[in-house]
């Protein structure tokens with residue numbers, strides 16, 4: 457008897473094997489690329505060989521009619537080469553008259569494969585009247601579960617960092633409020649970085665998002681939003697320097713997840729926060 461047979465015939469062995477995998481940190485059954493389970497379900501059931509030849513197909517089983525059998529959809533044809541995902545995103549984003557419309561447009565956009573593997577579309581959190589808009593990379597596990605950006609450990613650090621300069625996503629007062637979103641509204645498998653194609657197709661939505669919120673300044677956290685808004689990478693070089701993106705001041709900062717791994721970099725992050733505070737005070741005088 458092989459290991460697989462052993463596990464199948466002893467449920468306690470199967471449970472122990474599962475617990476062992478959890479101990480190793482394998483707490484999710486996901487692969488590198490998302491799988492469209494709906495498309496999988498539409499595929500015809502494999503034809504099994506029996507000792508007498510071919511096993512009966514579902515439609516030839518007693519009690520079933522040919523009308524029950526769905527037509528063979530054939531192999532997944534993949535993306536339609538005539539459809540330009542960036543142009544579709546741009547048309548949908550531009551048609552959104554307000555933030556609710558934009559949220560619906562993103563939820564209805566089906567050309568980004570990351571959506572297939574995500575539990576939730578993570579749109580934004582905070583006060584849309586805020587002077588400061590934070591743009592992160594993409595949802596992680598907690599954000600995907602809750603449907604809100606920056607709610608995991610990195611998000612808690614982000615909240616503490618901005619509280620230190622008097623800003624909060626919970627503030628009803630626009631002067632002290634934050635509005636938070638990400639370049640990608642869907643969690644990439646195993647938290648990998650979004651690729652250039654994924655960033656390009658979601659950029660029109662981000663641009664419209666910024667236009668609708670109309671913040672005084674934008675803070676980009678990490679490389680992905682730097683690439684999306686400034687067309688540049690190299691956050692350790694860019695951080696702490698005011699830049700222009702979509703006609704607004706943009707402050708690149710290291711991502712709070714990086715700060716959790718590299719506490720020594722918090723001193724520079726504090727200097728960046730102080731620059732943001734000073735810029736907001738300047739803006740009050742105008």
Ligand code: URA
Pocket residue numbers: 592593594595596599604605606607608610611638713
């Ligand atoms: N990291 C991000 O960039 N965004 C989130 O929402 C969470 C973690």
